[in-house]
Amino acid sequence: KNEVEQSPQNLTAQEGEFITINCSYSVGISALHWLQQHPGGGIVSLFMLSSGKKKHGRLIATINIQEKHSSLHITASHPRDSAVYICAVQRTGSYQLTFGKGTKLSVIP
Amino acid sequence: DAGITQSPRHKVTETGTPVTLRCHQTENHRYMYWYRQDPGHGLRLIHYSYGVKDTDKGEVSDGYSVSRSKTEDFLLTLESATSSQTSVYFCAISRTGGMNTEAFFGQGTRLTVV
Numbered sequence: 001k002n003e004v005e006q007s008p009q010n011l012t013a014q015e016g017e018f019i020t021i022n023c024s025y026s027v028g029i030s031a032l033h034w035l036q037q038h039p040g041g042g043i044v045s046l047f048m049l050s051s052g053k054k055k056h057g058r059l060i061a062t063i064n065i066q067e068k069h070s071s072l073h074i075t076a077s078h079p080r081d082s083a084v085y086i087c088a089v090q091r092t093g094s095y096q097l098t099f100g101k102g103t104k105l106s107v108i109p
Numbered sequence: 110d111a112g113i114t115q116s117p118r119h120k121v122t123e124t125g126t127p128v129t130l131r132c133h134q135t136e137n138h139r140y141m142y143w144y145r146q147d148p149g150h151g152l153r154l155i156h157y158s159y160g161v162k163d164t165d166k167g168e169v170s171d172g173y174s175v176s177r178s179k180t181e182d183f184l185l186t187l188e189s190a191t192s193s194q195t196s197v198y199f200c201a202i203s204r205t206g207g208m209n210t211e212a213f214f215g216q217g218t219r220l221t222v223v
Contacts, residue, residue, distance in 0.1 A: 035214075042214055043214035043217075045214070088151075099152040099153070
């Protein structure tokens with residue numbers, strides 16, 4: 001079983017919809033990262049969380065440490081949000097990040 | 110882009126040849142990482158460096174070596190390229206160890222081994 005599971009794997013939404021991407025993990029962590037990767041492009045860090053909630057523009061990330069779960073929300077989705085969203089966790093006491101397989105989001109006009 | 114440049118961006122090479130990928134940063138960050146990204150897998154760590162001449166293996170290090178002779182450059186070498194090393198390679202940097210700060214990634218290098 002993967003240590004980091006994302007759902008859904010693929011998501012298609014209409015422009016303007018509210019989107020939620022989920023990340024569950026099975027290990028103790030010190031931080032969780034949400035990353036964005038556009039087709040053919042590099043990887044951009046969106047958030048790093050160790051507790052609570054963070055907001056940047058239309059993006060909101062939450063984490064529940066007790067339940068080992070994080071969500072990434074996109075409000076008023078737009079076609080430019082189409083990308084792969086990747087969850088990554090840093091295990092407690094480790095230098096390494098463990099990545100989920102990503103969620104491919106397509107937002108249709 | 111946090112001052113990370115990967116080169117080359119694309120490369121096609123033949124099986125059995127050595128290949129070196131370069132990651133260059135202008136941020137003077139101490140920690141640098143090489144990952145590979147393959148369909149059906151998340152990003153996987155190949156090697157990382159925590160300072161000049163200080164490197165360690167990641168989970169998929171077989172067939173790869175690294176060197177860091179200067180803070181700004183981290184080189185990944187495929188000693189004898191195989192088709193299984195066809196992948197997209199990403200370099201990443203972070204200011205502190207364990208990436209408990211924001212992570213910055215390069216644009217990736219698409220390597221095809223034929």
